[in-house]
Amino acid sequence: MRTDAPDPIAIDIGEVLQRSVTSLYSSLITRPTGRAVRMAIETQLRGAGTLSISLIDFSEVGIIDYSCADEVVAKLLKQYLADERRDALFVFRGVREPHRLQVEGVLQRQNLAAVAETAPSQFTLVGTFSDQERQVWDRLEVKKTICADAVDQIAPDRSGVMALESLVERGLVFRSSESGRVHALSQLVAHLM
Amino acid sequence: MDQSSIDEFLDEVVQYQGERLLFDARHLRWVDPNGMLGLLLAGSVAGETLGVRPQIELPDNPDVQGYLDRMGFYSHAQKVFECGADPSGIVPRASDVLLEITAINTNHDVHEIVDRVQGRAGAMLTSKLGYPSASVIPFSVMLSEVCQNIIEHAEGPGWVAAQAYNWAKRLGRFVIVISVMDCGRGFKGSLSDEHSARYGDRWSDSTALEAAFLHGLTRFADPGRGQGLQQIRKQVSKWSGLISARSGTARISQVPEWGDSLPMVDGMAPLPGAQISIILPAVVGP
Numbered sequence: 001m002r003t004d005a006p007d008p009i010a011i012d013i014g015e016v017l018q019r020s021v022t023s024l025y026s027s028l029i030t031r032p033t034g035r036a037v038r039m040a041i042e043t044q045l046r047g048a049g050t051l052s053i054s055l056i057d058f059s060e061v062g063i064i065d066y067s068c069a070d071e072v073v074a075k076l077l078k079q080y081l082a083d084e085r086r087d088a089l090f091v092f093r094g095v096r097e098p099h100r101l102q103v104e105g106v107l108q109r110q111n112l113a114a115v116a117e118t119a120p121s122q123f124t125l126v127g128t129f130s131d132q133e134r135q136v137w138d139r140l141e142v143k144k145t146i147c148a149d150a151v152d153q154i155a156p157d158r159s160g161v162m163a164l165e166s167l168v169e170r171g172l173v174f175r176s177s178e179s180g181r182v183h184a185l186s187q188l189v190a191h192l193m
Numbered sequence: 194m195d196q197s198s199i200d201e202f203l204d205e206v207v208q209y210q211g212e213r214l215l216f217d218a219r220h221l222r223w224v225d226p227n228g229m230l231g232l233l234l235a236g237s238v239a240g241e242t243l244g245v246r247p248q249i250e251l252p253d254n255p256d257v258q259g260y261l262d263r264m265g266f267y268s269h270a271q272k273v274f275e276c277g278a279d280p281s282g283i284v285p286r287a288s289d290v291l292l293e294i295t296a297i298n299t300n301h302d303v304h305e306i307v308d309r310v311q312g313r314a315g316a317m318l319t320s321k322l323g324y325p326s327a328s329v330i331p332f333s334v335m336l337s338e339v340c341q342n343i344i345e346h347a348e349g350p351g352w353v354a355a356q357a358y359n360w361a362k363r364l365g366r367f368v369i370v371i372s373v374m375d376c377g378r379g380f381k382g383s384l385s386d387e388h389s390a391r392y393g394d395r396w397s398d399s400t401a402l403e404a405a406f407l408h409g410l411t412r413f414a415d416p417g418r419g420q421g422l423q424q425i426r427k428q429v430s431k432w433s434g435l436i437s438a439r440s441g442t443a444r445i446s447q448v449p450e451w452g453d454s455l456p457m458v459d460g461m462a463p464l465p466g467a468q469i470s471i472i473l474p475a476v477v478g479p
Contacts, residue, residue, distance in 0.1 A: 027307055029337040030300040031345070063307065063330055065337040066424050070417040098330040105424055110416050 005183065006051040006089055006174060009044065010192040013072070014060025016040045027063040034071025041076060051087050053174070055189040059094030069102040070109075077112050081171060089171050091185045092116040093193065095126065115172055115185045121193070123186040125172065132163035133172070137184075140173055144187040148180025194221060194228030196370070196437070196470050200444065200461055206235040207462035214239045216249040216274065221257055226354035226372035227470050229266050229294060233352055234374045236273035238465060241376070249274040264354060265293035291317055291369065292336075292355040303340045306353060307333050321357045321367040323476040324432070335428050338421035339373050339469055345421075346412075347377025347466060364451060366475040376466040380405050380440040387412045398441030399459045406438055406445050425471070434473040439464065449474075 016037050017028060028034065045052060056072075058064065064072075073092065080088040095103050095116040107114060107127030116126045125137055139154035140146065146154060155164040164182070167173045174183045194202065206214070216236065224232075232249075239247040249270060252258055261267060270276060292310050297303065315329040336353070343351035355371040381401035388410060389396040404410035406426070411419030422438075426447055429436045437446035437454060442461045446454040451474065 027304065027333070027337075029307055029334075030303050030341055032300050033304070063311075063333050063337075065334045065341075066420050067338065067341055070420070074417050098327065101331070102334060102424075105420065106417060109420055 005176070005188055006053040007048055008189055008192050009048055009052050009054045010057065010189075011041055011044060011054055012057045012060060013037065014057070016044075017061070027065075028058075028061050028068045028072065029063060029065040031067040031071055034068035037068075038071050038076050041072070042079075045088055048088075051089075053089040053091065053185060053188050055091050055093050055192045057093040058096075058099055061094070061099065064099050064102050066102050066105055069099075070106040073103050073114065074106040074110055074112055077107075077114060077171070078110065081112075086171065089174055089185060089188075090114060091123070091189045092126075093189075100126065113170060113172055117186070117193075123184075129170075129172075130163065130166075132159050133167055136160050136163045137167055137172060140167075140182060140184045141186060143184075145181060145183045148182075151182060154182075194223065194231065195225040196227045196472065199227050199231040199468075200439065200458070203231060203235060203439075203464050203468075204462040206238055207464050210238065210242045213243060213245065214247040216247060219250045219253045221252040222254060224252075224257060224261070225358065225370050226264070226294075226356055227370065227468075229261065229264055230352050230354055230372045230374040231468075232266075233269055233273050233294070234376055234464075234466065234468065236270070237376050240273060246273065246275050249276055251276060263290050263293070264356070265290075265295075269294050269296065269352065291357055292353065292371075294352055294354040297340050297343045297351045297353055297373075297375075300341070300344060303337055303344070306340055307337050310336060310355070317357045317369065321475060322369060322473060323478075328432075331428050335425050335471070336371065338425055339371070339471070342421060342467070342469070343373065343375045343377065346380070346383040347375040348383075349375055349377030349466065351375025351377065351466070360474075364474060366477070368475065369473045371471040371473075372469070374466065374468040379465060379467050380438070383412050384410060387414075397443070397459075398463075399443035399445070399457060402438060402440055402443050402445040403457075406447075429471055429473070432473050434471060436469070436471045438470075439468040440466070 092114055095118050104126045111128045113125055113127035113129045115123055118124050136155050155161045168175045236247055291313050295306055311333055314332050318324040318328050319326050340353050351374055353373045357367055357369045360368045381398050384401050392400050409419040409423045433449045435449055435452045437444055441463050444458045446456055448454050
């Protein structure tokens, strides 16, 4: 594993749902259920390294409603973005058609964005982001990773550089503080899939 | 008794609050989920004021009796009314019901409702309404959110019921009717502490409904809250459906082109709780 990359963690939401909610609920619905699942994820993350990237997998979830999506996705992101340490990054897997509307809805409501796998091995930004952010993110997604001195390949002008800074700040790409190398999050979790 | 007549009926019940009431349903010839939950709500309102359960005369018509039975009305009615006749002799038939009347008291109830409705909803949405099979997910999400509304905001018990009908005369196609009613504190009661000051003299049931229904206001400071109703409205609109919510003296509606409801009706009797009705029509053929 790269030495300048965060520790990867795979979290299967279907499994967390079964484990953290006492009844045999098959759907990710209602706010208390979402809260219980988020707390279980947070507990798991507390045991991670100083910097982690989590692959949160919705593939086995039948239904997710807006209340649950808000608790599991939006609140989780918001919490870690508000933390000065910024020690956690997230990729949401299995955000297929049945879940996408709800996940996008709760992110847009709070001007948040996330990296999501919306079709097998197809990653995209969901939520709220600018055109510039989208373009820079798409270029990095194609290149997977890029050295500090080659950043102009994905952010060729001033607005691109600002967009890249914003993507780093919003936890939508990862930049190593040691090497300055920039990574697409999908690349960092590829071996977990 | 359905969406079109329920307000008049409930207003009358509020007017007679404090008096011992007999609900005479003997001549009832038609009742949909709004009518059934309206009856339960009316009985609860009347009973709560007096501390004595009101009486009900059950319908004479065997078809209506059988339908009420299939919808599970009698078991709920026995908790709300003094029933004039014992309905237990009615022979239950195989249920073609989308969602029987179900009490909502906890989040566990919401899970059960969504789990139960999925299989039936899939078949009805595709065969009766012509919706794609994947629509069972947004339908379940909508049901989940509208039921949670009771737990989160009413702070009182409520009921949900849903069924498909052929609105041959009214609309020339099938519809699914979903009704959710509670006798809790209503939209105004839920929002008052946090928002009434900003509205000043304008604060009323209608402004509270507008705030929640149109603008997603909620009593919680959390910006993630208050999106349930907004998303339900969006989904209902995608399906060209009608959604309306009554709370207290007002009713607000999002009216599709086939509907004839007014967007806002005010000045009704002060009914406790909130009553939400959703009508989803079949897609119009090519």
